[in-house]
Amino acid sequence: MTAKPHHNTTHQQKIARALHKSIDCGYQEALRRVRLAAERGLLPASLDAAGRERAVRILAAPEPADIPPQPQADPAAFGTHAHPQSADGSLTPSLPWRGTDDLVRFEPGSVTVLVSLPTAGRTTMALNIAAHNTERGMACLFTSGETSDEGHWRKVLTAKYGFDVRRQAPPEGWDAFKAKVTADMGSLPLFIHNPSPGNAVRDVFREGRTMANARGRRLGLWVLDTIQHFSQFTDDGLDLADSMHQARRIAQENQIPVLVTARVLTESKDETISAEHLPPELRGADSILALHRDNSSWFARREDDSAASTLTVLRPRSSQARAAQLFLEEERCRFVSLHAGHPTP
Secondary structure, three states: OOOOOOOEEEEEEEHHHHHHHHHOOOOOHHHHHHHHHHOOOOOOOOOOOOHHHHHHHHHHHOOOOOOOOOOOOOOOOOOOOOOOOOOOOEEEEOOOOOOOOOOOOOOOOEEEEEOOOOOOOOHHHHHHHHHHHOOOOOEEEEEOOOHHHHHHHHHHHHHHHOOOOOOOOOOOHHHHHHHHHHHHHOOEEEEOOOOOOOOOOOHHHHHHHHHHHHHHEEEEEEEEOOOOOOOOOHHEEEHHHHHHHHHHHHHHHHHHOOOEEOOOOOOOOOOOEEEHHOOOOOOOOOOEEEEEEOOOOOOOOOOOOOEEEEEEEEOOOOOOOOOEOOOOEEEHHHEEEEEEEEEEO
8 A cells, every 4th residue: 555645844854854965966856856755655654763764765766766856957956066165074155057166166254246237137146046055054144125025035935936926826736835835944044134225234244144143043155235235325426345345354254255246337238247347346356257138228127038148257267267158037036057157268
């Protein structure tokens, strides 16, 4: 007689975490395998500690019975590749897409700047990066002056589950979906912080860090989106130099990588961003990534919901520097990889 599916999400998450550690697959792929095995009655009847160990052995087999591997082309699978580690063996933040590991190293104490034209998808990309690293178990603080907390969480859910939760009904029904979301998101160490624009960088970090400390988590990555929102006005314009100085001090004093996003403008919306387009205050970052979206507009939203994009290293430049070709699925609030990056000229 076939065993009934196990719906206890706590057991499934424990099995998934153990499976994720035992084989080279992402946590979400491991969780998918566990859930599919539960639905098909392939897990042990008892999921005590011994039962969970047996479940991991079953699912870690080279070709688990009736559990097809998730296709690599599936855009919902953020980063099933090996991730960089620090010298002591601990995980360091990474980009979600295949072929992008050599674009940037989020070293502790470093500041990376992600720049783009307005409406190119900079906030979506930064949120994808934060969500991807929290899926790996890393605590991330996402501070933004772009939109509300609710808007950011909607983007996270849409990217994670692959459909717009405002417009579409989940395949399994709302009750089951809400239960899954509660289980998945409750343990996700993502802290979304939406302070009022105009507050100093050091102040918004202090507020956000308090959120993480309340849950006993040490931050592994801070994303500040967008730095212009948290820069003070002076007679000469926004004081980006002071904001970048504060971001640098926070990174070094807390020994965490900081990802700062910034908007820039070019002479033409079709012109590719170069280092010359950046304000001088941003050019001293440890790494600079430029997001170019085909036919993006300075201030108006596009009518179509997707566009080819390129993520290019502006700093540091070297013969090994690469660019990644990505595709923005705007309705799904996520960038997906077209193919591995290619060498830049």
